[in-house]
Amino acid sequence: MAAIDLSQMMAGQTGRIIGFNGGRGLVQRLESMGIRLGVQITKVSGQIMRGPVVVRLGNTQVAIGFGMARKVLVEVD
Amino acid sequence: MQVRKILLVGNPNVGKSVVFSRLTGVSVIASNYPGTTVEFCEGGLGSGNKKMAVIDVPGTYSLYPISPAEKVAVEMFDKATEEKNCIVINVIDATNLERNLNLTLQLLKKNIPVIIALNLWDEAKHIGISIDVEKLQKILGVPVIPTVAITGQGIKELVNRLTEAKQGTYEYKDEERWHEIGNIIEKIQVIKHKHHTFAERLSDLTVHPWTGIPIAIGIMYIIFQIIRFIGESLIGYVFEPLFENLWAPVMMAFSRVLGGQGIIHNILIGQLIEGEIDFGQSFGLLTTGLFVPFAAVLPYIVAFYLVLSFLEDSGYLPRLAVLIDKLMHSVGLHGMAIVPMLLGLGCNVPGALATRVLETKRERFIAATLMAIAVPCMAQIAMIFGLIGEYGARGLFPVFGTLFVIWFVFGILMKLVIKGESPEIFIEIPPYRLPYFGALLKKLWMRIKWFLKEAIPFVLLGILIVNLLYSLGIIEFFGRIAAPVITKLMGLPLEAVGALIIGFLRKDLAVGMLAPLGLSLKQLIIASVVLTMYFPCVATFAILLKELGIIDMIKAAVIMVISAFLIGALLNLIL
Numbered sequence A: 001m002a003a004i005d006l007s008q009m010m011a012g013q014t015g016r017i018i019g020f021n022g023g024r025g026l027v028q029r030l031e032s033m034g035i036r037l038g039v040q041i042t043k044v045s046g047q048i049m050r051g052p053v054v055v056r057l058g059n060t061q062v063a064i065g066f067g068m069a070r071k072v073l074v075e076v077d
Numbered sequence B: 001m002q003v004r005k006i007l008l009v010g011n012p013n014v015g016k017s018v019v020f021s022r023l024t025g026v027s028v029i030a031s032n033y034p035g036t037t038v039e040f041c042e043g044g045l046g047s048g049n050k051k052m053a054v055i056d057v058p059g060t061y062s063l064y065p066i067s068p069a070e071k072v073a074v075e076m077f078d079k080a081t082e083e084k085n086c087i088v089i090n091v092i093d094a095t096n097l098e099r100n101l102n103l104t105l106q107l108l109k110k111n112i113p114v115i116i117a118l119n120l121w122d123e124a125k126h127i128g129i130s131i132d133v134e135k136l137q138k139i140l141g142v143p144v145i146p147t148v149a150i151t152g153q154g155i156k157e158l159v160n161r162l163t164e165a166k167q168g169t170y171e172y173k174d175e176e177r178w179h180e181i182g183n184i185i186e187k188i189q190v191i192k193h194k195h196h197t198f199a200e201r202l203s204d205l206t207v208h209p210w211t212g213i214p215i216a217i218g219i220m221y222i223i224f225q226i227i228r229f230i231g232e233s234l235i236g237y238v239f240e241p242l243f244e245n246l247w248a249p250v251m252m253a254f255s256r257v258l259g260g261q262g263i264i265h266n267i268l269i270g271q272l273i274e275g276e277i278d279f280g281q282s283f284g285l286l287t288t289g290l291f292v293p294f295a296a297v298l299p300y301i302v303a304f305y306l307v308l309s310f311l312e313d314s315g316y317l318p319r320l321a322v323l324i325d326k327l328m329h330s331v332g333l334h335g336m337a338i339v340p341m342l343l344g345l346g347c348n349v350p351g352a353l354a355t356r357v358l359e360t361k362r363e364r365f366i367a368a369t370l371m372a373i374a375v376p377c378m379a380q381i382a383m384i385f386g387l388i389g390e391y392g393a394r395g396l397f398p399v400f401g402t403l404f405v406i407w408f409v410f411g412i413l414m415k416l417v418i419k420g421e422s423p424e425i426f427i428e429i430p431p432y433r434l435p436y437f438g439a440l441l442k443k444l445w446m447r448i449k450w451f452l453k454e455a456i457p458f459v460l461l462g463i464l465i466v467n468l469l470y471s472l473g474i475i476e477f478f479g480r481i482a483a484p485v486i487t488k489l490m491g492l493p494l495e496a497v498g499a500l501i502i503g504f505l506r507k508d509l510a511v512g513m514l515a516p517l518g519l520s521l522k523q524l525i526i527a528s529v530v531l532t533m534y535f536p537c538v539a540t541f542a543i544l545l546k547e548l549g550i551i552d553m554i555k556a557a558v559i560m561v562i563s564a565f566l567i568g569a570l571l572n573l574i575l
Helices: A024-032 B016-023 B068-082 B094-108 B121-126 B133-140 B155-160 B174-188 B198-207 B209-257 B263-268 B288-314 B317-329 B335-346 B348-357 B361-374 B378-391 B393-417 B437-471 B474-489 B496-502 B507-517 B521-533 B538-548 B550-574
Strands: A003-005 A014-020 A040-046 A053-057 A060-064 A072-076 B005-010 B041-045 B052-056 B086-093 B114-119 B129-131 B144-146 B189-191 B426-429
Touching: A003 A014, A014 A024, A040 B198, A040 B209, A060 B198, A060 B317, B005 B016, B005 B068, B005 B094, B016 B041, B016 B052, B016 B086, B016 B114, B016 B155, B016 B437, B068 B086, B068 B348, B086 B094, B094 B114, B094 B121, B094 B129, B094 B174, B114 B133, B121 B129, B133 B144, B133 B174, B174 B189, B198 B209, B198 B317, B209 B288, B209 B317, B263 B437, B288 B335, B288 B378, B288 B437, B288 B507, B317 B335, B317 B426, B335 B348, B335 B361, B335 B378, B348 B361, B348 B538, B361 B393, B361 B521, B361 B538, B361 B550, B378 B393, B378 B507, B378 B521, B393 B521, B393 B550, B437 B474, B437 B496, B437 B507, B437 B538, B474 B496, B474 B550, B496 B507, B496 B521, B507 B521, B521 B550, B538 B550
Parallel strands: B005 B052, B005 B086, B086 B114, B114 B144
Antiparallel strands: A003 A072, A014 A040, A014 A072, A040 A053, A053 A060, A060 B426, B041 B052, B129 B189
16 A cells, blocks of 8 residues: 555544654654554544544554644555 | 652653542642643652652653653653652553553663552453563563552552662663563553443544534533533522621621721721622622622632533543644644633633643743733633623623634734744543542642632732722822723723722722622623733733743733723724
């Protein structure tokens, strides 16, 4: 499957994180919440008009702003 | 080693405050770092010369802080590592072991003894996670105690084993931390297949836009009704009867002793209205001065904080933040700014402090200014309801509708004018949990105590000043000077200047001062809006000065004063 970013994922879809389009600071921030390379991630919901994206990883749910979500690349199962 | 000080450290939403509440007794001090997720409390454990201070450090995901709140946490932690006889209880969430161990491994590298409370142990079992505690203990080299803070399970063992806390022995390279965590998890954790629980379904519904927004509106409506119901019941059945039937006769007797008039009588009892004490209008220290904080405002404060604490502890606020994120972006903030706004509805002071959950200076300035201008505190709202409530929506809607429009328009303007980035929302959405009643009551009690401590001295001081200003003719003097603005521009009587002066001390009292003036509905609406906007009360002012610095505070104040009079004039024209 082709790589897409979190904002393009459909609600309910699951994928694996394969990369970040951002610097060390962004990656560190995402990592502190468990969002890191190789992790399985499920999109719970997106909001209308480019609102935040909610994802689930393991037992954690995280809300990520739209712009930030676009920097997280996933491979959908 | 004699332990003197215990720091509770952990991620947000792991039940740290519940552990804190279990460990400590009734005497808890809330200190200077409030805000929901940024509250920092201190309490005691044990007694006599074995007494230890327990400090609830704000939740943080790592020791590399991002928000000012997290910086506070790391600062407190760093300070503690320099002290002797200080240990850390690292509270971790058994259902999210991987993410939690990230902070744990960072803690273990520091020069401080650690003991781990593996909390939410029952929830982990319930959703099919089993963790080998013995093995985890061995790997990390520090004691690990499974706990269920909500029921108290494991807390005793935690306390008994505090002396076993020690520095971690786990060695790793910093850049390989996540890899190491993966290795640990593999050795100690087994996850069985799990089903979607009811709480999870509910969680999905409340963050999905098409279902979440109607639910949010429904929740707001219910909250409003609950606050009104509790507030009105407490006033109607408890506080008013107490004042009317018990306190009034005492005060009347006292009034007769004082001879029914004179300066002392006027200051203590106030003016008799048709030979009787009117708690709303007499304006004496012992009559109105006690009635306003206790019987008019306190009931709503209790109701508001009860509901707010429930919302906080159940985990709903982050979901509300997600839903409202887009709206907040149009004023240059993001969804989490809903927290200072909601807290500001209780009292602007904790609201101003809670702006610390926002990352940038620009956001904090916008949030603090918007809140100070357009978010009335519960004390003021209660008094406005008392004053205008009888007119129903016809009176209340113009007041709160205008304030909302002002909030929105000013937010958009500030976003345009003030340069800078708006960072994006990035928050954990914790699972829904039934709040632990003990912790909830403790928080409620702390907030009420804080309100009484803040409000009563200022209300009393305000009344004293009002009486002095009136008897010295100063209010009349200022009234004449301000007459063009007050009467011509805003259509208010000269006496309203008294309310504007006292509004700087206490807004609730200022609204109360409008009661004896016999204003028309239009005048009441204008006065209520202007009193909300024109300047923060002195307590909020002091906090804002500290939080924003003097230059930004002056900017904010200029915006407030000018806009208040403009809006007052505008309302006078169109109403």
